[in-house]
Amino acid sequence: MKHLKYLNKYFWKYKYRFVLGTIFVVVSNIFGLYPPQIMRIAVNVITENVYLFKLYRGFNIQQKYFFLLNSILLVLSVTLIAMAVIRGIFMFFMRQTIIVMSRLIEYDLKNEMYDHYQQLHPNFYKVNSTGDLMSRLTEDVSKVRMYLGPAVMYTINLVTLFVLVISTMIQINAYLSFIVLLPLPLLSYSIYKVSVIINRKSEVIQGKLSGLTTMAQEVFSGIRVIKSYVREKTYNDHFEEASIDYKKNFLELSKIEAFFAPLMLLLIGLSTILTVYVGGLEVSRGRFTAGNIAEFVFYINMLTWPVASLGWVASLVQRAAASQKRINEFLSIEAEIYNTKALPIQSIENLVFKEVSFTYDNTGIQALKDISFEIKRGEQFAIVGKTGTGKSTIAELILRSFDASSGEIRINGKLLQDLDVHQLRNITGYVPQDVFLFSATVAGNIQFGLEHASQSEIIQAAKDAEIHKDIEYLKHGYDTIVGERGVTLSGGQKQRISIARALVKQPELLILDDCLSAVDANTEHSILNNFKRAFENKTVLFITHRIFSLMDFDKILVLDEGTIKEQGTHEELLEKKGIYWEMYQLQQQESTELKQKFV
Ligand SMILES: Nc1ncnc2c1ncn2[C@@H]1O[C@H](COP(=O)(O)OP(=O)(O)OP(=O)(O)O)[C@@H](O)[C@H]1O
Numbered sequence: 121m122k123h124l125k126y127l128n129k130y131f132w133k134y135k136y137r138f139v140l141g142t143i144f145v146v147v148s149n150i151f152g153l154y155p156p157q158i159m160r161i162a163v164n165v166i167t168e169n170v171y172l173f174k175l176y177r178g179f180n181i182q183q184k185y186f187f188l189l190n191s192i193l194l195v196l197s198v199t200l201i202a203m204a205v206i207r208g209i210f211m212f213f214m215r216q217t218i219i220v221m222s223r224l225i226e227y228d229l230k231n232e233m234y235d236h237y238q239q240l241h242p243n244f245y246k247v248n249s250t251g252d253l254m255s256r257l258t259e260d261v262s263k264v265r266m267y268l269g270p271a272v273m274y275t276i277n278l279v280t281l282f283v284l285v286i287s288t289m290i291q292i293n294a295y296l297s298f299i300v301l302l303p304l305p306l307l308s309y310s311i312y313k314v315s316v317i318i319n320r321k322s323e324v325i326q327g328k329l330s331g332l333t334t335m336a337q338e339v340f341s342g343i344r345v346i347k348s349y350v351r352e353k354t355y356n357d358h359f360e361e362a363s364i365d366y367k368k369n370f371l372e373l374s375k376i377e378a379f380f381a382p383l384m385l386l387l388i389g390l391s392t393i394l395t396v397y398v399g400g401l402e403v404s405r406g407r408f409t410a411g412n413i414a415e416f417v418f419y420i421n422m423l424t425w426p427v428a429s430l431g432w433v434a435s436l437v438q439r440a441a442a443s444q445k446r447i448n449e450f451l452s453i454e455a456e457i458y459n460t461k462a463l464p465i466q467s468i469e470n471l472v473f474k475e476v477s478f479t480y481d482n483t484g485i486q487a488l489k490d491i492s493f494e495i496k497r498g499e500q501f502a503i504v505g506k507t508g509t510g511k512s513t514i515a516e517l518i519l520r521s522f523d524a525s526s527g528e529i530r531i532n533g534k535l536l537q538d539l540d541v542h543q544l545r546n547i548t549g550y551v552p553q554d555v556f557l558f559s560a561t562v563a564g565n566i567q568f569g570l571e572h573a574s575q576s577e578i579i580q581a582a583k584d585a586e587i588h589k590d591i592e593y594l595k596h597g598y599d600t601i602v603g604e605r606g607v608t609l610s611g612g613q614k615q616r617i618s619i620a621r622a623l624v625k626q627p628e629l630l631i632l633d634d635c636l637s638a639v640d641a642n643t644e645h646s647i648l649n650n651f652k653r654a655f656e657n658k659t660v661l662f663i664t665h666r667i668f669s670l671m672d673f674d675k676i677l678v679l680d681e682g683t684i685k686e687q688g689t690h691e692e693l694l695e696k697k698g699i700y701w702e703m704y705q706l707q708q709q710e711s712t713e714l715k716q717k718f719v
């Protein structure tokens with residue numbers, strides 16, 4: 121239960137609804153108490169008068185007597201219906217307050233969790249699978265809601281009904297009350313037991329279902345690989361196996377559920393039989409009337425559902441507590457990037473790395489060692505290096521996806537950690553190495569970089585990224601839907617849309633991470649020429665594993681195994697005849713070989 125304490129703040133937030141709901145529960149139950157009493161009066165009226173009625177046979181008075189009895193019963197029936205209607209109205213309000221409250225809390229909790237998700241670290245998303253993250257937001261929250269709504273409502277209902285009904289029953293006949301209520305705890309307990317089994321089974325089934333879904337999802341997204349390796353049959357077999365397992369578990373659950381309803385009916389029936397039998401004996405002793413038997417049968421029926429729900433509620437609370445525990449664990453994960461001082465930052469005059477080292481916590485890989493460099497406003501700066509040498513890590517540090525393990529990064533002389541991280545990201549344009557497009561239009565995807573970008577700005581950015589012609593070629597032009605559910609673009613096209621997204625922003629600092637890897641030589645040439653113009657007077661950090669002699673970078677850093685091996689301009693580096701020179705030679709050789717091949 122201690123895990124559920126977290127939710128008390130929400131109960132407090134909606135206290136008025138909660139209190140009002142409780143009042144509605146009590147009132148509706150009070151109106152529920154009248155029908156059994158009316159029933160008793162009706163039965164008593166009938167049993168007491170039936171002999172007298174028969175005695176009057178053949179006399180005129182019988183007709184009048186019949187009319188009298190008839191009117192009494194009619195009045196009783198109308199009252200009974202009126203009571204039921206009033207009770208129904210209050211029940212409606214009870215649900216409207218308490219169940220609505222639970223939906224509102226569910227909404228708040230989801231928002232709280234979603235906000236938290238957005239603050240968490242990229243590494244959190246690497247460690248946790250998407251399915252797991254989704255299930256917390258959907259399944260766990262909906263289980264918690266079952267506690268907030270139905271469980272709370274039925275508990276309040278149960279308590280008030282118990283107090284009201286049982287006290288009334290005891291006033292009438294304490295001995296009989298005791299006897300007929302005996303099977304109820306048994307009912308409650310067995311329902312609890314069965315519910316626990318059903319819940320456990322359901323969870324297993326849920327797991328199997330999500331396994332099936334994941335499997336299908338993987339097949340759908342990897343269908344091209346599967347087909348080209350002719351592995352359809354293997355996957356079919358896997359899927360069938362998993363389906364059969366799922367079916368088996370589901371049938372088991374159905375069996376238990378089928379057992380559940382008869383068990384409930386049996387125990388309720390037992391109580392009713394006891395009422396009629398022991399009640400009958402009491403009538404013969406003169407301590408009870410026939411009307412009382414009818415009244416008691418009513419009471420028993422009123423109690424059975426709440427008592428049965430007790431077991432169900434207990435299992436709901438148990439499940440909600442387990443879910444809330446997972447949610448609490450998740451909410452207690454701290455966003456590792458702090459925005460404490462949040463000093464404003466509007467422009468970038470210079471960016472300095474001083475002896476920066478960085479180790480990835482999750483793998484223990486030291487990606488950067490003692491990195492020092494300075495980028496000044498308007499400079500075009502390149503970082504060159506082979507794969508896995510820590511180039512992307514530098515970009516991630518500047519954007520504060522991670523904080524450096526040691527050393528200092530300063531912008532305009534201020535520590536990076538002290539600057540407002542959102543403003544910093546706002547004035548930076550970033551083209552990540554792995555392109556991501558949203559399921560939206562091409563224009564929308566570019567506009568993502570600058571919310572209020574005009575059509576002409578979007579087109580200019582697309583032209584600079586050398587994608588404009590490709591877009592015009594699409595059926596709906598800039599309004600073509602791309603991304604997961606849209607048309608399939610080539611890797612190079614996606615990459616160029618991603619570049620346009622960063623360019624449209626007109627950022628203070630532009631970081632391009634290996635943004636030409638999927639672009640052919642001709643397009644590369646055009647883009648580089650556009651870049652030269654687009655980059656004028658801009659601060660640019662250009663990360664690449666290839667050397668672009670065309671670009672005239674002000675400075676080039678050569679990274680190797682996380683350290684700076686060389687730095688200088690293209691010409692200076694070539695003169696050094698070091699790694700850069702080697703890389704350049706290799707690249708030249710490859711391109712001449714390629715040319716020879718195709719000539
Ligand atoms: N999120 C991460 N968690 C743990 N280790 C990582 C993570 N990202 C990168 N690494 C490791 O850090 C090292 C440097 O990676 P980085 O991505 O910075 O290299 P890179 O120079 O950009 O390579 P490439 O040219 O292939 O993109 C690699 O050894 C990599 O395995």
Ligand SMILES: [Mg+2]
Pocket residue numbers: 511512513553633634
């Ligand atoms: Mg990289």
